[in-house]
Amino acid sequence: MDAVPLSWYLVLSAVLFGLGVAGFLFRRNIITVFMSIELMLNAVNLTFIAFASRLGQVDGQIFAFFVMVVAAAEAAVGLAIILVIFRNRATLQIDELDSMKN
Amino acid sequence: MNPHLLMVLKAAVVLGALLATLLYIQWVERKVIAHIQRRLGPYRVGPHGLLQPVADTLKLLLKEDLLPGHVNRFLYLLAPFLAVTLALISIAVIPFGPEIEVAGVRTWIQLTDLNVGVLFVLAISSLTVYAVVLAGWSSNSKYPLLGGLRSAAQMIGYELPLGMAVAAPLLMSGSLSLREIVLSQQPFAGGFVPGWNIFRMPFPQVISFFVFLIAAFAETNRIPFDLPEAENELVAGFHTEYSSLKFASFFMAEYANMITVCAMATALFLGGWLPPWPAEYGSSYAPSVVLALAGALLLYHGLPPAFRRDRLTLPAAGVAALVAAAVLLIPAVQARLLPLIWFLAKTGFLLFVFIWARGTLPRLRYDQLMRFTWTFLFPVGVLNLMATGLVVALGA
Amino acid sequence: MAPAIFLVFAALAVFCGLNVVLRRHPIASALWLIGVMVSLAVLYGLLGAHFLAVAQVIVYAGAIMVLFVMVIMLVNAGAEQPSNASRMAQVLGLPLLAGLLAVLGLVIRRATPAAALAARKGTAHDVGTALFTTYLLPFEITSILVLIAILGAVVLAYKEKH
Numbered sequence: 001m002d003a004v005p006l007s008w009y010l011v012l013s014a015v016l017f018g019l020g021v022a023g024f025l026f027r028r029n030i031i032t033v034f035m036s037i038e039l040m041l042n043a044v045n046l047t048f049i050a051f052a053s054r055l056g057q058v059d060g061q062i063f064a065f066f067v068m069v070v071a072a073a074e075a076a077v078g079l080a081i082i083l084v085i086f087r088n089r090a091t092l093q094i095d096e097l098d099s100m101k102n
Numbered sequence: 103m104n105p106h107l108l109m110v111l112k113a114a115v116v117l118g119a120l121l122a123t124l125l126y127i128q129w130v131e132r133k134v135i136a137h138i139q140r141r142l143g144p145y146r147v148g149p150h151g152l153l154q155p156v157a158d159t160l161k162l163l164l165k166e167d168l169l170p171g172h173v174n175r176f177l178y179l180l181a182p183f184l185a186v187t188l189a190l191i192s193i194a195v196i197p198f199g200p201e202i203e204v205a206g207v208r209t210w211i212q213l214t215d216l217n218v219g220v221l222f223v224l225a226i227s228s229l230t231v232y233a234v235v236l237a238g239w240s241s242n243s244k245y246p247l248l249g250g251l252r253s254a255a256q257m258i259g260y261e262l263p264l265g266m267a268v269a270a271p272l273l274m275s276g277s278l279s280l281r282e283i284v285l286s287q288q289p290f291a292g293g294f295v296p297g298w299n300i301f302r303m304p305f306p307q308v309i310s311f312f313v314f315l316i317a318a319f320a321e322t323n324r325i326p327f328d329l330p331e332a333e334n335e336l337v338a339g340f341h342t343e344y345s346s347l348k349f350a351s352f353f354m355a356e357y358a359n360m361i362t363v364c365a366m367a368t369a370l371f372l373g374g375w376l377p378p379w380p381a382e383y384g385s386s387y388a389p390s391v392v393l394a395l396a397g398a399l400l401l402y403h404g405l406p407p408a409f410r411r412d413r414l415t416l417p418a419a420g421v422a423a424l425v426a427a428a429v430l431l432i433p434a435v436q437a438r439l440l441p442l443i444w445f446l447a448k449t450g451f452l453l454f455v456f457i458w459a460r461g462t463l464p465r466l467r468y469d470q471l472m473r474f475t476w477t478f479l480f481p482v483g484v485l486n487l488m489a490t491g492l493v494v495a496l497g498a
Numbered sequence: 499m500a501p502a503i504f505l506v507f508a509a510l511a512v513f514c515g516l517n518v519v520l521r522r523h524p525i526a527s528a529l530w531l532i533g534v535m536v537s538l539a540v541l542y543g544l545l546g547a548h549f550l551a552v553a554q555v556i557v558y559a560g561a562i563m564v565l566f567v568m569v570i571m572l573v574n575a576g577a578e579q580p581s582n583a584s585r586m587a588q589v590l591g592l593p594l595l596a597g598l599l600a601v602l603g604l605v606i607r608r609a610t611p612a613a614a615l616a617a618r619k620g621t622a623h624d625v626g627t628a629l630f631t632t633y634l635l636p637f638e639i640t641s642i643l644v645l646i647a648i649l650g651a652v653v654l655a656y657k658e659k660h
Contacts, residue, residue, distance in 0.1 A: 004504045004544070007607045012508045012541075014602045016515050016534070022595050023519035031524045031570060035531050038562070039518060042538055045554075053545040058624045061547050062633050065625065068550075068557050069640045073647035075562045079569045080651040086573050092524075177529075217621050221552040228560030232532070232567070239525075239571055251571065258564060278622050 009050035016043035028093050030085070034078055041071050103207050112213055113194075120193055124357050125155045131457045138461035149415040165346040170241075173343060177240035182344065182351035185233035189358035192226040195219040196365045197281045199375045199441040211375075211442060212281060219280040220268060223366055227264070227321060230359065231257045234330070237352070238340035250340035252468055253323060253330030259475040260320035260327075266483030267314035270490040271299040271307045271370050280366075284374030294380060298373035305493040309486045311371045313479060315455070318363040320475070322356060325460040329468050364452035365445075372448045375441035386436055389443050390427045397423030503544055511537035522577040524570050528563060535559040547620035 016039060023036030045064040052060025086092060129144065129151065136143025144151025169175070199211030216222050231254050238250015272278065275286040289297045299307045320327040330340060344352065368374055377385040397420045404416030429435055430443075466474070514533035521527050535558045542551035629637055 004500050008504060008508070009541070009545070010606045011603045012511065014606065015512055015599055018595055018599045018602075019512075019515040019519050022591065026591060027519070029524055029575065031566070031573075031575060032518075032527050035518060035524075035527055035566065038531065038558075039515060039534060042535060042558070046538055046541065049542050049545050049547045049550060052547065053620070056619070058619055058628045059632075061550050061620055061625055062628050064547075064550055065553065065629070066636060066640055068553065069644060072557055072562050073640075073644050075565055076647045076651040077654070079565055080654040083569060083573065083655050092573065092575055177525075216548070218548050218552045221549070221556065221622075225552050225555040225560060228556055228564075231560070231564055235564070235567060235571070247571075251568070254564070254568065258561075 006050055006054050009046060013043045013046040013050070016040075016046070028095055030082055030092050030094050030097075033094065034075075034082070038071065038075070041067055108207065108209060109213070112209070116193060116198075116213055117190070120190070120358065120361070123361065124354055125159070127357055127361070127453065128158070128353075129155050130453075131460070134454070134457045135461040138458070159350070162346055162350040167346040167348075170343055172242045174240040174242060177236045178343075179348075181233050181237035181240060182348040182355075184236070185230065185355035186351045186358070188226050188230050188233065189355040189362070192223045192362045193358070193365075195222055195280055196362065197284050197369055197374055198445050202438045204438065210281065215279055215281045218278045220272065220278045220283070220366075220370075223362065224261075224265060224268065227359075228261055230321075230355075233355070234340050237344070241340075241343040243343060246340050246342045249330045249342070253340055256320055256323075256327060256330060256468075256471060259472055260317045260479070263313050263475060263479040263483040264317035264321060266480065266487050267310040267317060268366075268370065270305075270310040270483075270487050273487075273490050273494050274299055274302060274305065274307065280369050280374075284369050284376065287373040288376055290380050294383060296373055296376065296378050298371065298376070300371045304497045305490045307371055307490070309482065310490075311367070313483045313486065314367055314371070315452075316479060317475075317483075318367065319456070319459065320471070322359045322363060322456075324356075324360065324456055326463045326466045327471055329465055329471065360453065360456055361449070364449045364456070367452055368445060368448040372452075374448075375445040377440075377444055386440055387431070389440065389447070390430045393423050393427035393430065397421070397427060500544060504541065507537045507540045507544075511541070524575045525567065528566050528570060531566075532559050532563050535563065545620070549620060549622040549625045 020036045020038075020040035020043060023039065024033055027033055027036065045067050048060040048064040048067070050060075052058060052064075082092075085097065089097065091097070132154070133143040133151070144154035147154045147157045169178075194213040195216055197210070197212040197215070201208060201210045234257065235250050235254045238246045238248075238253070241247070241250075271283070275283040277283055277286065283299075287297045287299055287302070291297055291301075291303065295301060300311050319325075323330060377388075379385045400416050400420030400423060404412065404420050407413050407416050430439065511534050514530045514537060517530035518527045518534065521530065535554060539551045539554040539559070542548075542554060
């Protein structure tokens, strides 16, 4: 059973990260933008764990664990902010949240 | 034997046994609740209603399969499928018995042993929230939506005490693999006291057992926590808009979850497939003795029976029990089947507790239920975990 | 067999990721994101990080995404309106992204040695030992971080009862 080369994991991670960036830049709905951020974080986790496996250490996995914890905290606070924005503006399109412009 | 073929065979056996159990646990539940309420339960379809599940299955399959026009079609069809799939997956890591040898093949009576088995079951149970939420939301109707969201909040709220209650015996058993946990409960303290986690010094896990059981009632949406699917509350909760096979899927998933949770409690707290007292003092003969007594009792009441309609069924059941008792005395059968029988007996007892609670207790109101978990059950679970950790750390 | 498993779940992850970015309705994006997370959990398992694979399902797919789904349902988000963003961005966006990824992929393949990965240590024992010895301070700090996040979320979203 031959194992999978490291570069395959890194390419997959790059593709997922690229998709996350595309979603972040091109989508208008604030919740979808937030989900693209989560996609980017997952791609980074994959890189950390792939390198942890390559180097035979567990430190990369610890990093990925902390990324997960911080992403959970960020999701909680971010969604609370989105709820409050929705309550005040009744919109989820980021085009319309421009009261600080000009 | 080819290990892949062995795995497929084991999976087929476990699946067949599980589906048959799902069918007949419904019969057991209806009979037990009926007798608690001083009535008879299913009686006419087959002897003592034994063919009732078959009749119910046929009815549900032949019912008109509605697809309402106002539902979100993909999610509406995905939800029952997800519920059943997730419920059946978690059986894969439950240890039913030790390593046995059948026809020259040595294998554990367990489909697979993950080294993070306990976390796997917790992960699958945290995914079952989606089946309920999607069922409620995709129905595009207010009662299913409310039922779905309430049920999701309830399941999430009770996941935390479940996790805390599971973590405490892990501290004492020292492993996340369910097989290792059962094996760590093997030593008999003082030669005859079972080393099950619920009795084990330095810290008997009685509190976590009860916290686990209560959280399990809530996770499987059973009374007293079944408000999200109560008939007189929310029409039928999140599965109002479902009919026929999809409706049956949700019930199958609920019973399968019940079986999984009782099997987990048995493996974590009650010593899995280990006997209550050592084999040197004759525990291997206990099931035979119990079955023989049951057979004798059935024959005593069956010949002649109190009611004329029982003149065939009671003696037949008595003879079957005596034959089973005799078969269990054969050493070859005993070596292979006895641990499995202990496991099934303990799990069966816990399932009986579930059904007993359904027939006895009233339903909790939604706010009472949520307050109970966040202000009582979760702190108790955390305190128990801290106490266990302290005792284990000071003792080790 | 490992390359086959990797290819299947990597393709699944990319397909789910594409759907996250391309679907109109946020609920559909959320469900496809759950698909990405579960496929990634399988890949973590393939890399030998068993504890993190299960933690990914419990934390990400089972808790964070439930939060997302419930907020989307609470807010009753509808399908997204077509945007009035620049036409050039829409036309050039995907090809440029594909080009960037191709360059990245070539660089990565050239830079990393061709040695294959075997499953290394990643059981709960290994992760737990490292977490409670070398990384104890970050662990405690993240627990305070999560507490602050809980308090912050409650304070932000709290509705005064009139």
